[in-house]
Amino acid sequence: MIMRTSLIFSIITALFLNMVHASVKGQNGLDKSISIQVKNLAFTDFLKEIEKQTGVSFVYTNKELISARVTIADRAKSARSILSPLLKSHQLMMVEEGMMVVLKKAPVPLRAAVKPGSIVGYVKDKVNNQTLPYATVIIKGSNQKTITDVNGYFIFSNLKAGKLTLKVSYIGYTSAEFELTVVDDKTLTADLKLESQSNDMKGITISGIRRGEAVALSNMRNADNIKYVLSEEQIERFPDATVGEAMQRVPGIAMDYSYGLPRNIIIRGLDQSMGSVTLNGNRLPSTQTNSRDIDLNGILSSTVEAIEVNKTLTPDMEADGTSGSVNIISKTPKVGMKQMQVKGSFGNNFLLGKQNFDGAVNFGQRQNKWAYLAGVNYSNTYRGEDRVQKDYGTYKINGADQIRLSNLELEGTDLHRENIGLQGELSFFPNEKSQLYVRTNYNKFYELQTRGTKSYSIGGYTDESNVTGVTIGSAGSPRDYHRDLFSVSLGGKTNFNNWIANIDLTYSSGLYDQPIYYDGYFTYGGLTAGLDITDPRAPQLNFTNGDPSNPANFKTSSYVNRHQFAHDKDGQGSFNVQRTFDLSAKNKFMLKFGGRYKYKEDSHTRNYFQYTLQPGNSVSMDKFLSGYSRKGYFNGKYDLSGAIANGYLMEEYYQANRSLFSQDETYVRQNTDPDSYRGSETMGAGYVMGKLTLDKLDIITGLRYERTGFEYDGNIVNFDNAGKYVSTNKVAVKSAFDGFYPSLNLKYAIDSRTNLRAAATRSLSRPGYYDLVPWQEVEPRRKRMKIGNPDLDQSTSTNYDFLFEHYLKSLGLISGGVFYKEIEDYIYSSIYAQQGGQFDGYQVTQTVNGAKARVYGYEIAWQQQLTFLPGFLNGFGIYGNFTQIQSKFKVPGIVSDRTVRLPSMRPKVGNASLSYEKYGFSGRISLNFYETFISELAAEQKDDLMEKGRMQLDFSASQKINKKFTVFMGISNINNAQTILDYGDGRPNDHKYFSTWANLGFKYNPFN
Secondary structure, three states: OHHHHHHHHHHHHHHHHHHHHHHHHOOOHHHOEEEEEEEEEOHHHHHHHHHHHHOOEEEOOHHHOOOOOEEEEEEEEEHHHHHHHHHHHOOEEEEEEOOEEEEEEOOOOOOOOOOOEEEEEEEEEOOOOOEOOOOEEEEOOOOOEEEOOOOOEEEEEEEOOEEEEEEEEOOOEEOEEEEEEEOOOOEEEEEEEEEEHHHHOOOOOOOHHHHHHHHHHHHHHHOOOOEEEEEHHHHHOOOOOEHHHHHOOOOOEEEEEEOOEEEEEEEOOEOHHHOEEEEOOEEOOOOOOOOOOOOHHHOEHHHEEEEEEEOOOOOOOOOEOOOOEEEEEEOOOOOOOEEEEEEEEEEEEOOOOEEEEEEEEEEEEEEOOEEEEEEEEEEEEEEEEEEEEEEEEEEEEOOEEEEEEEEEEEEEEEEEEEEEEEEEEEEEOOOOOEEEEEEEEEEEEEEEEEEEEEEEEOOEEEEOOEEEEEEEEEEEOOEEEEEEEEEEEEEEEEEEOOEEEEEEEEEEEEEEEEOOEEEEEEEEEEEEEEEEOOOOOOOEEEEOOOOOOOHHHOEEOEEEEEEEEEEEEEEEEEEEEEEEEEOOOOEEEEEEEEEEEEEEEEEEEEEEEEEEEOOOOOEEHHHOEOOOOEEEHHHHOEEEOOOOEOHHHHHHHHHHOHHHEEEOHHHHHHHHHHHOEEEEEEEEEEEEEEEEEEOOEEEEEEEEEEEEEEEEEEEEEEEOOOOOEEEEEEEEEEEEEEEEEEEEEEEEEEEOOEEEEEEEEEEEEOOOHHHHOOOEEEEOOOOEEEEOOOOOOOEEEEEEEEEEEEEEOOOEEEEEEEEEEEEEEEEEEEEEEOOOOOOOOOEEEEEEEEEEEEEEEEEEEEEEEOOOOOHHHHHEEEEEEEEEEEEEEEEOOOOOOEEEOOOOOOOEEEEEEEEEEEOOEEEEEEEEEEOOEEEEOOOOHHHOEEEOOEEEEEEEEEEEOOOOEEEEEEEEOOOOOOEEEEEOOOOEEEEEEOOOEEEEEEEEOOOO
């Protein structure tokens, strides 16, 4: 207050004196020319000197005082020109009122808000310049950390200007630090290059398969959930042509085999209906009839960049994954490099003696703002199967009822498969932090089956070694299958103001089409034979009358053809938004939320036709012979040749002589209408999740909500008491199910290479399409019915997982864990007796909810490159995993309640492989095995079908000729592993024999 009063008084006084002074003297103040020469003078004294020479008076407060000393030597200059530079350098200004000069602090000019800087870039191999996906990049001295994406790309946003140090680590590489300078409102681009730890080992480099292992292990180590990853290079190490074949190498996974090749995936004892298969995060439509399953034989492994097997879920993933989810990642163009690979191979199937060949061309490039990739992959292969199937009945022998062989069937199959895989991607990068893309994938899987079948139906036994009333059935039934997968995605992702967002719109379709099925079935009966069951898996019939080799003895009066078609179409959109908040020097929180909407249309049309010749008419097989012949059938046990029909000739005969045939309406309607349906589904989902990092502990938790609505049209098919067709009535249903699915994943880093993981999650499994259709097939004559169940609910599961994992310096992993799943409303096929109502006492077959299942077990894995060994030995590597599973499942309503293992669950499954890689050579011998399991449940344990344990041995090798050219070879099923099914009491049922197949080929990479 005193200071302000003094200032006001001084100003008024100065104004008064200056007015008087100006009126008397008429001076020009600061414009007066003066000479001044001072050295190391105080600022206040300097002002007094100017006052003395000019007559002005300075007014100021302590705020305007300058502590610096003044040194000036100027002559004949205006006081203003001497004073102004000094005041300006000290942020002062003058306000002149006549001869009074008031000194003030100069106002600070308004500056535009300074935007923080950013760093973007790639982590690369120092030698070959290849990007390193899933590398860890840390800003030293802070809690800021990121993981490079699948292309080795990283972003740090919202950085203060100045110098900082990035620390980069990667499995198999030496960690390195990089000093960079951040500039406000600028984006710095940096390539961070690491050196392989094995560069000092003669003959060993981190390239090819070993680079693939480094990529996969880094992805697994840095993941928020428990997952297993197969990289492109790892897939190529085995002789695996399809995704199905590659999947059998993953810990905890078994495969359901079809004609000796893996087809459907089984994760931790649960079949594919309990999980999901996605492409780039979008669930794939079905290529099967009636179910949601994907035939993994239809996707060539050469179209894939990586496969992720997620064993625990996070809220940003679809909840339909009780067994787990498989995410297939398609190939993408790599930054800073031109990609091209030409691949070809030639091989042989030793069962059929037919040749296979494969070829692929993939090209990609990224230049500045544009990137593109295109690939064409083709496979033309032959597979074969020799199958011997046995069924049993009750016969009276020597006055006593005995269970004896009732039917023996020999079915030889030649399979010709063609796979086409097309893929493309076009991306635009408007800036360093954003991407727009369009991706498309097309996989066509065509299979033509040529079958030769002979069946022997036994009417009776005269004694244990002789049979009567034997009827031989012979058929040649060609059939084909088209299984096509198509998807196209349009999307983008960006990073703005520390927010990361992405959006994706995808259309996909799955097709199953079987246009060819021509079944000419001829019979020859009234035969007697001696029966030799010395080898119960290959019983021998020695006929004592007739001539089974003469095709003229085989007659038929009917012909069957059919066309089956299923189409599954999806349109879906998803978005995800996330941001990371720094809480302290070592703690941070990531918030993420998003949603997905899907619309699906699914239809299945089944047309089965049986045409019967006019009464009393028949044709003999000698006019319809095929050239099918396997003289050394089933490892030389049988001769499957001679009297085998040709289905194509039967189709030609029917088309040329339609007037001779009549259609069996009962057969047609019974085999067509119940299985034909049309429907649609909608799925809406939303989630919110967070990731809290507390130094070494990551807590990933959140909640997901999903609602599935469905509408299906089906048929109720009725028959009279004589079994004849009566009517088909259309019926429709509309319903929905929904639920909340929380999850918690914990990851504790004991050190940079060792993690402890734990998870508690909720998941769901949706019923198959056909299970939800309101169809019925009612047979009063037999008092039985089969019905759909639109009241089915989704099954849900509570899952617990614990895992220890240690990543080895020498490119390896040692891990072990346990898991437990409690599944509610387990979906299974039930046979029960209807009580009350119109169908009281009928035997009903229906898919139902109700059973509770428990699945638990443990997994161990060890893979390591033995680079610590001396000399030649350091090229060896080992790969092994083993899973043991138990399950409990109560089956009500068959004969009595039974507690059994889940069907299809392999109690033990594993892999073992010994490899060698050095001086450009890579080779490995691999073993895949599983233990005996329940394939199919029956009314009693003695009739359950049990598939015996199986062990398959494979070998693969490659040799680099130079940097660009590699040759490779593979031999599959060296030990001729077979598929064998027995009944629960040990009776042989089904036996399938596949033999061995091999290939030899090359890879050419012109831009390596």
